[in-house]
Amino acid sequence: MNRFPAYIALENRPVLIIGGGPSALAKARLMTAAQASLTVIAEKIDSETRAALAGVARLIERAPVVGDIEASVLVFIADGRDSQIERWVEIAQMAGALVNVVDRPEFCDFITPSIIDRGQVTVAITTNGAAPVLGRKVRADIEALLPQNVGSLAEFADRYRDAVKAKFSEHDRRLFWEHFFDGPVAAQVLAGDEVRAHEAMVALINRPREKEKTGVVHIVGAGPGDPDLLTVKALRLLQHADVILYDRLVSDEILSLARRDAERFYVGKAKANHAVPQDEIEARLVAFARDGKMVVRLKGGDPFIFGRGGEELETVRAAGISVFTTPGITAAAGCAASANMALTHRGYSQAVTFVTGHAKDEGEPDLDWAALATLKSTLVVYMGVSKASSIANRLIGHGRARSTPVAVIEKGTCPDQKIIKGSLDELGQLIEAGSVDGPALLVIGEVAALADGETLLSIAQQERLVA
Numbered sequence: 001m002n003r004f005p006a007y008i009a010l011e012n013r014p015v016l017i018i019g020g021g022p023s024a025l026a027k028a029r030l031m032t033a034a035q036a037s038l039t040v041i042a043e044k045i046d047s048e049t050r051a052a053l054a055g056v057a058r059l060i061e062r063a064p065v066v067g068d069i070e071a072s073v074l075v076f077i078a079d080g081r082d083s084q085i086e087r088w089v090e091i092a093q094m095a096g097a098l099v100n101v102v103d104r105p106e107f108c109d110f111i112t113p114s115i116i117d118r119g120q121v122t123v124a125i126t127t128n129g130a131a132p133v134l135g136r137k138v139r140a141d142i143e144a145l146l147p148q149n150v151g152s153l154a155e156f157a158d159r160y161r162d163a164v165k166a167k168f169s170e171h172d173r174r175l176f177w178e179h180f181f182d183g184p185v186a187a188q189v190l191a192g193d194e195v196r197a198h199e200a201m202v203a204l205i206n207r208p209r210e211k212e213k214t215g216v217v218h219i220v221g222a223g224p225g226d227p228d229l230l231t232v233k234a235l236r237l238l239q240h241a242d243v244i245l246y247d248r249l250v251s252d253e254i255l256s257l258a259r260r261d262a263e264r265f266y267v268g269k270a271k272a273n274h275a276v277p278q279d280e281i282e283a284r285l286v287a288f289a290r291d292g293k294m295v296v297r298l299k300g301g302d303p304f305i306f307g308r309g310g311e312e313l314e315t316v317r318a319a320g321i322s323v324f325t326t327p328g329i330t331a332a333a334g335c336a337a338s339a340n341m342a343l344t345h346r347g348y349s350q351a352v353t354f355v356t357g358h359a360k361d362e363g364e365p366d367l368d369w370a371a372l373a374t375l376k377s378t379l380v381v382y383m384g385v386s387k388a389s390s391i392a393n394r395l396i397g398h399g400r401a402r403s404t405p406v407a408v409i410e411k412g413t414c415p416d417q418k419i420i421k422g423s424l425d426e427l428g429q430l431i432e433a434g435s436v437d438g439p440a441l442l443v444i445g446e447v448a449a450l451a452d453g454e455t456l457l458s459i460a461q462q463e464r465l466v467a
């Protein structure tokens with residue numbers, strides 16, 4: 001580190017910018033955001049700079065004089081010939097000002113970083129001029145990790161600083177705040193619900209000490225498989241969780257994004273093989289939260305689509321524990337995108353229906369076949385692979401055309417995804433020919449004709465080529 005990062009209070013303090021073009025305007029925008037008392041001087045100030053700074057900066061159209069430069073805390077030089085620049089830098093430095101010359105690091109006392117400005121929370125990033133584009137990329141990465149309302153959270157905490165100080169010893173105060181920022185009240189503030197957060201905060205500060213430990217449960221969708229399809233919020237929660245209970249369809253790549261020291265528990269269910277029964281999963285969520293933990297219940301796809309997320313939410317809430325839900329990209333949306341097939345498409349389908357092909361005790365799914373068969377739209381069947389032939393027969397039996405296009409998408413969005421397409425009457429064969437045995441969706445309807453994918457013919461041709 002050859003420059004020390006520090007934040008300078010500039011409110012109402014004199015800052016000078018020499019220059020009247022786009023570089024000067026860029027610096028002026030930073031300085032007005034910092035509420036500096038800004039003067040812009042140049043022999044020519046362009047019309048865009050003039051319009052943008054009208055009313056927020058003093059604009060002087062002439063060459064700067066020694067007195068202008070001497071009076072400033074910071075001086076930016078965004079314009080000028082080399083001989084002038086050297087002179088201005090010398091005058092400013094003699095007067096004790098810090099100088100920045102745009103694109104001339106050799107003259108700079110300070111540089112302006114890439115900034116993330118969320119009110120009370122500001123982050124500054126610099127590569128010391130070595131790679132400004134990299135600096136902007138780092139900023140984008142950090143920006144994505146910071147909750148939109150993180151500045152409000154800092155302000156919220158600031159309002160209670162004195163109250164917490166009065167109530168707790170120094171050691172307990174630190175624990176209180178650590179617990180607070182991962183807890184339900186902070187989650188409420190981040191969700192924009194400050195009214196309820198204030199009530200909860202007062203209760204939190206005043207509650208008896210033995211009840212100190214109450215955690216929070218986040219029910220989080222992990223998306224269909226590709227880690228890049230995780231939401232920004234899901235990623236953030238994973239990086240803060242103390243405990244993660246995850247399902248079978250959550251990949252190792254996604255788990256590897258979690259906080260390194262988080263406790264992880266596999267509670268997945270394969271068909272007819274419930275590793276941990278549902279009520280046991282719910283009991284664990286409650287127990288971990290009662291132990292003061294920030295718990296993430298991580299589920300494939302979206303937690304509220306064939307994910308039993310609703311049941312878990314009800315149980316946790318009934319236990320008096322704060323619970324929040326973060327949606328995920330459901331398999332149908334992820335698979336459709338991977339197959340380049342819109343689920344609704346003008347001229348093909350104006351609606352989409354999601355059903356489950358799973359049935360209790362391995363029986364037949366209890367669906368309204370007559371209604372599904374007459375739909376002139378897209379039908380997506382989750383968990384339908386083992387019942388694919390009988391689903392096709394039922395739909396055909398109730399009047400859906402045998403030639404209706406279908407697509408079977410296995411492990412959609414993952415590197416080993418498979419897409420096989422054909423017609424409804426060959427659905428069983430498609431699954432057999434494609435040896436589909438992983439998680440897969442059946443998409444039935446005209447849009448399936450648009451899917452990128454293999455057909456029975458192309459599979460047979462490949463086999464002949466290989467044989």
Ligand SMILES: C[S@@+](CC[C@H](N)C(=O)[O-])C[C@H]1O[C@@H](n2cnc3c(N)ncnc32)[C@H](O)[C@@H]1O
Nearest residue numbers: 301302305307330331382383411412439440441
């Ligand atoms: C218990 S459901 C969970 C659905 C999940 N909550 C969602 O919104 O995607 C599991 C079924 O989702 C489907 N599924 C999940 N991920 C999939 C993927 N990557 N590709 C194809 N189907 C998938 C399969 O039908 C699988 O049997």
